[in-house]
Each structure stands twice: as structure tokens, then as C-alpha cells.
Amino acid sequence: MDNLVFNICERSEKGNKLRRNGEIPCIIYGNDRNKSLAVKMTKKEMIRLLKYPKSSIVSLRLNGVLKKCIVKEMQQDAFGKIIHIDFQSINKGDVVKLKIPVNFVGQEALDSKGLLLESFITDVELQGEADKFPDTLTVDVSKLEEGSQIFIKDLSIPSEIVLESNGDLAVAKISYNSRNKDVNQEQIE
CATH class of the missing domain: 2.170.120.20 (Ribosomal protein L25, C-terminal domain)
Incomplete structure (x- = not known):
């Protein structure tokens, strides 16, 4: 699969504030769902992400470090607008x-x-x-x-x-x- 790279940043703001600023709140789950990381993605990066199949393995660049993930869920509002993205972190050999x-x-x-x-x-x-x-x-x-x-x-x-x-x-x-x-x-x- 393609190794697609998207830039993300850690976040502490609430989702609504991010959306007003044109950013998309995201979360990255690790192998253990109890360990998650709140991040955000620009709308431009999200639009680029939407061009690829949901099943693509992507690399998220956070503070210069690449983290391989798959998109688990894209939550939409009643009008079909993406309001939140869930990523699942994966490692080589993970099933x-x-x-x-x-x-x-x-x-x-x-x-x-x-x-x-x-x-x-x-x-x-x-x-x-x-x-x-x-x-x-x-x-x-x-x-x-x-x-x-x-x-x-x-x-x-x-x-x-x-x-x-x-x-x-x-x-x-x-x-x-x-x-x-x-x-x-x-x-x-």
C-alpha cells in the first residue's frame, strides 16, 4: 500500500473551537484503546486524505516523527461534513x-x-x-x-x-x- 504522509499537531482545544478555526479534531488510538492521543489536522490535509481509499495505510507526521495508521472512522455531521477522524496506530506485523x-x-x-x-x-x-x-x-x-x-x-x-x-x-x-x-x-x- 502507498505510504502517504499527512501533517498533524497535538491539541488541547475542544473540537468546536478547532472546527471554527478550519481544523479537524482527530484521535489516534494505539494497540491499547485506553492509550489515545488527541491531535488535529488542517482542512487542507483532510481534503488530501479524502482523495485516497479509506483502507490506505497513512503516515501521520507529529513533531517530526512518523506514525503509521489506518483510518478507522470519519464522523460526519447531518450535512455530510467531516467533523472528526479516528486513526488506529499500527506497527509492522500487526494483524x-x-x-x-x-x-x-x-x-x-x-x-x-x-x-x-x-x-x-x-x-x-x-x-x-x-x-x-x-x-x-x-x-x-x-x-x-x-x-x-x-x-x-x-x-x-x-x-x-x-x-x-x-x-x-x-x-x-x-x-x-x-x-x-x-x-x-x-x-x-
Whole structure:
């Protein structure tokens, strides 16, 4: 996984005061949830963080020291605005559970055949050592035909990673694009 670096600072202020100043209150939990560290992140850094999958391993720079973490939770207000971020500190060799996004490639080939990819699951829960996770689970759908189904057990998951989701769940299926049928029918008439 990418090792993304974000700057943070320790905080003593309350969350509302930070938000008024354009900062986001955060907390970093250690391996023991009783030991946590209150920190803050600028809105600019938070926006940069949002560009990456939630499952990414990130490095938080605090007082010149890098701390590897994963995002455990992003709390939002009623309007969808991020108001708090929880990070989980991880060490090399730590076993964690992460939801890894499923990425479909080759959809242009399906479009040219008048087929449509119907996606049911956007991420899959896996467990393993933090540094062994892939960024995404990529599925090439270019050679699939109408009626083909992709199941979780069909995904290419590294051998050192354990699948936490039910392998028999359908991730996606290929069907005829009904809009193409309507367009073709109109052209015939």
C-alpha cells in the first residue's frame, strides 16, 4: 500500500473551537484503546486524505516523527461534513481488518458489446498484516459475456491475506444494457 504522509499537531482545544478555526479534531488510538492521543489536522490535509481509499495505510507526521495508521472512522455531521477522524496506530506485523475497494477494468469492451456491469459490492473485508494489503482488488471484465457473475471467491487476494467476507457473495454480474436495446429497437422501427 502507498505510504502517504499527512501533517498533524497535538491539541488541547475542544473540537468546536478547532472546527471554527478550519481544523479537524482527530484521535489516534494505539494497540491499547485506553492509550489515545488527541491531535488535529488542517482542512487542507483532510481534503488530501479524502482523495485516497479509506483502507490506505497513512503516515501521520507529529513533531517530526512518523506514525503509521489506518483510518478507522470519519464522523460526519447531518450535512455530510467531516467533523472528526479516528486513526488506529499500527506497527509492522500487526494483524488488522480492512475493507479493500474492488476496481473493475475493461468496461469499455463491455460497452462496445452492448453489455453492462452491475456492481453489487464495492469493497471486501480482509484480514492480515497491515503492510501486505493491496491498494485495490482489480477485476478485468473485458472478456466476460452476458450472464457472467463475479463472486468474492473469484477475486485475486494475496495468499498471506485472509478473506473475512462470505466468498459466495456476488460482487458483480454482466447483463445486456437495456438502453442499448431501446436504441437499437428505435433504429429498426
